[in-house]
Amino acid sequence: AQKITQTQPGMFVQEKEAVTLDCTYDTSDQSYGLFWYKQPSSGEMIFLIYQGSYDEQNATEGRYSLNFQKARKSANLVISASQLGDSAMYFCAMREGPGGTSYGKLTFGQGTILTVHP
């Protein structure tokens, strides 16, 4: 079974500073995908960034980067130059690899609430 662990219930960061949100995962699959989603108070899940298990380069999307350490089974999200609008809940998720009956199904962590202070 797949498992995602986010050990930081809450994080605080000063505006314009960088912040790292931790995520570790456990899977026996060789092929899998790792995602980060942002969920503001309005409730929608906003896709931020994706890392495939075979990708050799760390994924980057604008101010978001994913620090992928496969041997340690960690996929930490780094947000650079934090903005007030970054305050939200952040979820790490893993997708079952191809070959499973539910390819695309996501397993989510418990989430980390990020608060950006002015």
Added chain:
Amino acid sequence: GAGVSQSPRYKVAKRGQDVALRCDPISGHVSLFWYQQALGQGPEFLTYFQNEAQLDKSGLPSDRFFAERPEGSVSTLKIQRTQQEDSAVYLCASSRPGNTEAFFGQGTRLTVV
């Protein structure tokens, strides 16, 4: 609209009442997922459709939960004889097979009183 649409956004049901939650995925998206998100928790998988076929319903918590997607587009999640523990946000997501990104709707917040 271009995104995943869910209705209603909010639903209050009396315990024992049946409810139906609708998901209208992005046009052309073959894969459709339902998730349940309890307050302060991460979403948990309920069920998965590929077109009209329900390929995985392992996450449905009881036989009171039923989902369908008869024509391979709109999906309905039905909960019979609602209980207080069913109170949660129900999220729908759709994607193209093999695509890296699943697009989520805004969810339906169900409150059972």
